[in-house]
Amino acid sequence: MPEYTAGTFEVKRLDILDSHGNSDRALMPSLGEPEIKDIYHRLVLARAFDQRVLALQREGRMGTYASILGQEASQVASAYAAGNNARVFPSYRETGALIALGYPLYMLFQYWSGDERGMRVPDGMNIFPVCISVGSHVPHAVGAAMAARIKKEKLPSVAYFGDGATSKGDFHEGANMAGAFNLPVVLICQNNQWAISLPRSRQSAAATLAQKAIAYGFEGIQVDGNDVFAVYTAVKRALDKARDGKGPSLIECFTYRLSDHTTADNASRYRSAEEVEHWKKLDPLARLGKFMEKEGMMPSGYAEEAARQATAAVDEGFRKYEEAGPPSPEDMFLNTFKTPAAGQMAQLRGFSGGK
Amino acid sequence: MPEYTAGTFEVKRLDILDSHGNSDRALMPSLGEPEIKDIYHRLVLARAFDQRVLALQREGRMGTYASILGQEASQVASAYAAGNNARVFPSYRETGALIALGYPLYMLFQYWSGDERGMRVPDGMNIFPVCISVGSHVPHAVGAAMAARIKKEKLPSVAYFGDGATSKGDFHEGANMAGAFNLPVVLICQNNQWAISLPRSRQSAAATLAQKAIAYGFEGIQVDGNDVFAVYTAVKRALDKARDGKGPSLIECFTYRLSDHTTADNASRYRSAEEVEHWKKLDPLARLGKFMEKEGMMPSGYAEEAARQATAAVDEGFRKYEEAGPPSPEDMFLNTFKTPAAGQMAQLRGFSGGK
Amino acid sequence: MVNMVEALNMALAGEMARDSNVVIMGEDVGVDGGVFRVSAGLYGMFGPERVMDMPLAESGIVGMAIGMSAFGLVPVAEIQFMGFLYPAFDQLISNASRIRARSRGRYGCPMVVRTPYGGGIKAIELHSESAEAAFCHIPGLKVVVPSSPYTAKGLLAAAIRDPDPVLFLEPTRLYRLIKEEVPEEPFTIPLGKARLLKEGRDATLISWGSMLQKTLKAAGAYDVDVIDLMTLSPYDEDAVLASVKKTGRAVIIQEAPRNCGFASEVAACIAEKAILSLRAPVTRVAGYDVVLPFPKLEDFYIPNQRRITDAIEEVLKY
Amino acid sequence: MVNMVEALNMALAGEMARDSNVVIMGEDVGVDGGVFRVSAGLYGMFGPERVMDMPLAESGIVGMAIGMSAFGLVPVAEIQFMGFLYPAFDQLISNASRIRARSRGRYGCPMVVRTPYGGGIKAIELHSESAEAAFCHIPGLKVVVPSSPYTAKGLLAAAIRDPDPVLFLEPTRLYRLIKEEVPEEPFTIPLGKARLLKEGRDATLISWGSMLQKTLKAAGAYDVDVIDLMTLSPYDEDAVLASVKKTGRAVIIQEAPRNCGFASEVAACIAEKAILSLRAPVTRVAGYDVVLPFPKLEDFYIPNQRRITDAIEEVLKY
Numbered sequence A, B: 001m002p003e004y005t006a007g008t009f010e011v012k013r014l015d016i017l018d019s020h021g022n023s024d025r026a027l028m029p030s031l032g033e034p035e036i037k038d039i040y041h042r043l044v045l046a047r048a049f050d051q052r053v054l055a056l057q058r059e060g061r062m063g064t065y066a067s068i069l070g071q072e073a074s075q076v077a078s079a080y081a082a083g084n085n086a087r088v089f090p091s092y093r094e095t096g097a098l099i100a101l102g103y104p105l106y107m108l109f110q111y112w113s114g115d116e117r118g119m120r121v122p123d124g125m126n127i128f129p130v131c132i133s134v135g136s137h138v139p140h141a142v143g144a145a146m147a148a149r150i151k152k153e154k155l156p157s158v159a160y161f162g163d164g165a166t167s168k169g170d171f172h173e174g175a176n177m178a179g180a181f182n183l184p185v186v187l188i189c190q191n192n193q194w195a196i197s198l199p200r201s202r203q204s205a206a207a208t209l210a211q212k213a214i215a216y217g218f219e220g221i222q223v224d225g226n227d228v229f230a231v232y233t234a235v236k237r238a239l240d241k242a243r244d245g246k247g248p249s250l251i252e253c254f255t256y257r258l259s260d261h262t263t264a265d266n267a268s269r270y271r272s273a274e275e276v277e278h279w280k281k282l283d284p285l286a287r288l289g290k291f292m293e294k295e296g297m298m299p300s301g302y303a304e305e306a307a308r309q310a311t312a313a314v315d316e317g318f319r320k321y322e323e324a325g326p327p328s329p330e331d332m333f334l335n336t337f338k339t340p341a342a343g344q345m346a347q348l349r350g351f352s353g354g355k
Numbered sequence C, D: 001m002v003n004m005v006e007a008l009n010m011a012l013a014g015e016m017a018r019d020s021n022v023v024i025m026g027e028d029v030g031v032d033g034g035v036f037r038v039s040a041g042l043y044g045m046f047g048p049e050r051v052m053d054m055p056l057a058e059s060g061i062v063g064m065a066i067g068m069s070a071f072g073l074v075p076v077a078e079i080q081f082m083g084f085l086y087p088a089f090d091q092l093i094s095n096a097s098r099i100r101a102r103s104r105g106r107y108g109c110p111m112v113v114r115t116p117y118g119g120g121i122k123a124i125e126l127h128s129e130s131a132e133a134a135f136c137h138i139p140g141l142k143v144v145v146p147s148s149p150y151t152a153k154g155l156l157a158a159a160i161r162d163p164d165p166v167l168f169l170e171p172t173r174l175y176r177l178i179k180e181e182v183p184e185e186p187f188t189i190p191l192g193k194a195r196l197l198k199e200g201r202d203a204t205l206i207s208w209g210s211m212l213q214k215t216l217k218a219a220g221a222y223d224v225d226v227i228d229l230m231t232l233s234p235y236d237e238d239a240v241l242a243s244v245k246k247t248g249r250a251v252i253i254q255e256a257p258r259n260c261g262f263a264s265e266v267a268a269c270i271a272e273k274a275i276l277s278l279r280a281p282v283t284r285v286a287g288y289d290v291v292l293p294f295p296k297l298e299d300f301y302i303p304n305q306r307r308i309t310d311a312i313e314e315v316l317k318y
């Protein structure tokens, strides 16, 4: 056998709910009506919050913001599958996942207004603070999974990152270690087709991002990221597998960033209106709505009521955010070390408080 | 098609010359007797040099050294395929490749004795200085390939690195960019089964290292690294492909480090004598010798004469090394910048010369 | 009258026109023109081969630049923010800065790594870094920091023409803050030389890049020398020492945290070589030794004009 | 009587026995016992779950340590040589040092990164680095450098028990050079405090880690204070200032290149806070501002006793 096959590999793709709201019954996850409605409400809330921050940012009342418009399904359905039974490691574009996990909205307002207090993850929530340096949190998730194994906690790690992040060394090092140690890790790539202005096709010559898992000896799958059921199913399977000691998975959620990269970006400089229009038709929220209508889960006025509730929740979150007031400048001296160093205390004493 | 195959991938393995010296005629590269003998002589020379440095190191006359024993075929045959028509980026364990490329032996002695002058690659040779930080030279090779393309030079890049290096972020970033830009790059992984004390199986859960190429959208192949013909064939193919604008390749040379990691290591602490014995039987030099005998290329006394010539060349190299004498301490001030900075010149003026 | 972004763009266009080996690489530098639009228009002028959008991998970008520069190109790599230069620290310290010494001159790395640095634009975490001192500690790497449109243009051209690797730090806050007259035609400002922006007798204020405008404002009311270092490594010791020997008092102003910042180096140099002329403590005005806060507290962190004035008043007491 | 390697091994064994959350991770730390054998025997005692051989990926190792430490473990990560810590610079500066501030205290990183540093063992390139200053410039990261077996044991135990990330630099040259009495039972030496090794009146010699032995030898003939800083960040300013105020003269000795080294920080502090007591220039003895040479020239690069003596003589002239 002089030249022979040393290995063959396959990457799967999972689609359950199509853009007309029709689902593949055989593959439908076991989610009851209350759960599907719950997911729907979280999608609506995530979108309402997202749009509010964008509006506030335009008024100069929030800092630079990374919108999740179009990615709500992949974020919300994945986080819904994780719940509080996994440790979640978000990037800056996981507002939808955080909202699905129940993160207090006023704290998200704080975060996007530039206030660290928004990242003091509430006790009891298994969420790591947002990571800005792309991909650098992947090893954190892998380390947490190692801690979970050693400490015999059934808490797999779930790391979220974008298509761009798969090019980073830290993604590679983390994923490889997750494989080498067979750790309970679920790597969720939000392939939203763009890393700022770089299209997915120029980020890597790999035909899918899911196939990158082959390099690490574990399973990769691509799912329709605008399909809550496909996302939920893949993440649930991967979490079950992780909890069973069967190691890591990579899930590529094939989705789309409908907004600019951030409020500081202008996507029309580098991508076509047609492309955006095409993806608007694949809107994840509308799609779930159609499904629910077909299934009779959407009585008339339901969507409006959901939207109203979401607006009220966002209003309430914003009110609480405003009530909390600005952070105290002294905070800056007190949180670098658990016990501030003598020099820091001296600098605090010399600190005049004024800008 | 709800859950379907998004992609299938295959990794090949190439073996041509077996350990008894029998070759697969159909796959034999078009190398004539003079070329095969040439390769043989370079293997012998590489081994003779390697053993001499080890001996000198034991006497305290050389610094820490990384032996290539067992890896001569994958180094020599690959470098032979590259010749001076590619740019070669070696790690610290590529003495065999450098020797096959005609690198002056006295300079290799200088290098391993701790003298920078040994890394002043002779003008006209397309070799980059040895890289010590594992994997960090992969992007350099990729950048050089970009330069070659832009400057319309038919000089693909060949980067050598170990199994351990495939875990590094820079391997990943470089390989991904090579794929994304479809650059003329040949990545040669010397999988010698160990990264110091870490066995290949624990370096990555991937069944082969060749399959890591799938992550970057190009071809990976595993070859018997102790088989000069398989190595030569795979590298030649990859170089031709690169020159034809068909992009990068990853070649995993499946070989073995018969010595300790370096002279500072003691491999018996972490691996079994049986394993080493097993691999000794697969010795690449003996194997080529057997082939040449069978083919009538090895008249009696031929091997001895080759060994004698190699010894003489190594003697001569060592003599020239000794003649060159130690480097001048002033050198250190003059090579950091092309034109030393004022402060460096001031430090040189203040430099007393004594240790 | 152009701002710093425009001046940098002019420098890039000019150098690319002058030398066909000069290429630009980085995330979003192409059609998008760079996050701060420094390379706007260049993709259209020079095409994708000379203005390369890179995958998201800073170590790989700088690593590729090393290989490109060793083999005939002159890459100008853009890193989007200094906080994302850190992944490339290894390539800079282990390779870019050492290729020449390692190969005893056979190879060099005539490359430039440009990145915005410093705070003041109220951006999220890691977008307001000023860790220049860590890079100044790398022998073999030059570090250059312009403080105005004019110096930006001249220094960038000089950095591109330099045969060794240069880290070029652009004060984010100043990108669009000031406009000044900048010649159309290419020109260079020599690396390694400081400039004296104001002359006086009572003290020497030493600063660079992002703190220079505030320093100048604070200096307004006093009879002091103001030195803009422009190149931090190797820096112009002579200019610093000559001034301090004249004035006897030194205040060094940096944005970075105090501990092991570049101001410490300048202060140490003065304490070593101008001690006999000193009439007052060598004083540093610096960021605090704490983790850089998010935007809401940023203004409390970055030294303001009052802190500089206080330091001047303090040294003048002696 | 034990050497530093043995003392470090004792500290690791002791802390692992004391706290089951303490785990070791790194390349070749397991069966092989580490390239310098600091973890020899621990794999046998504690098993593969607490002594983890890692794939070759320093950024990943430090990154994993961050996740481990945030969720209940106390990882002690070994990096084989300081030259291979550089790829992890980003994880240290962007994450390890900031997780506490970023999460306003919800998470911390009680982790230690150990690595040998400095030259003197005639190893190949990147095995003789002393870039401590670059890491001391990172707020949120502590930097500790022992200079003897005894301090190595006590400081490592303290570093492991510290709630914040600590970079622990072990002077390669001293690993087996000196032996001293070290108590069997666990003990700690507080971080952030210097020690006075010799008392005198005429000058203050300040050093740490790899240069301390040479400093002590050079000090032998003089009536000087010798301070071993032990912790570089945050460092014991009070000890430095008290001594310099007494002696009026300071010589700071480091192995690293002079420009932006840690000695610059100490000198700056003295120039700022003890200027009125100074009778002589604050003098630094340091490596040259050139790329660290390969072994054959290493002895010409690293400051030797004569250069220290010359500096002492020089300040004593004043």
Ligand SMILES: Cc1ncc(C[n+]2csc(CCOP(=O)(O)OP(=O)(O)O)c2C)c(N)n1
Residues within 6 Å of the ligand: A093, A132, A133, A134, A135, A161, A162, A163, A164, A165, A166, A190, A192, A194, A195, A196, A257, A261, C027, C056, C058, C080, C084, C087
């Ligand atoms: C290491 C690093 N480099 C650069 C940036 C600047 N930056 C922020 S987001 C982004 C693109 C990320 O693309 P992707 O990973 O696809 O995520 P997306 O923003 O599309 O969700 C870049 C380059 C960063 N945050 N971190």
Ligand SMILES: Cc1ncc(C[n+]2csc(CCOP(=O)(O)OP(=O)(O)O)c2C)c(N)n1
Residues within 6 Å of the ligand: B093, B132, B133, B134, B135, B161, B162, B163, B164, B165, B166, B190, B192, B194, B195, B196, B257, B261, D027, D056, D058, D080, D084, D087
């Ligand atoms: C970045 C980096 N980390 C650690 C080391 C120390 N080191 C030298 S060789 C080696 C193992 C390399 O293994 P592999 O890549 O398989 O190459 P081999 O030595 O087996 O040829 C290590 C860990 C290094 N040189 N560079």
Ligand SMILES: [Mg+2]
Residues within 6 Å of the ligand: A162, A163, A164, A190, A191, A192, A193, A194, A195, A196
């Ligand atoms: Mg994206």
Ligand SMILES: [Mg+2]
Residues within 6 Å of the ligand: B162, B163, B164, B190, B191, B192, B193, B194, B195, B196
């Ligand atoms: Mg190996």
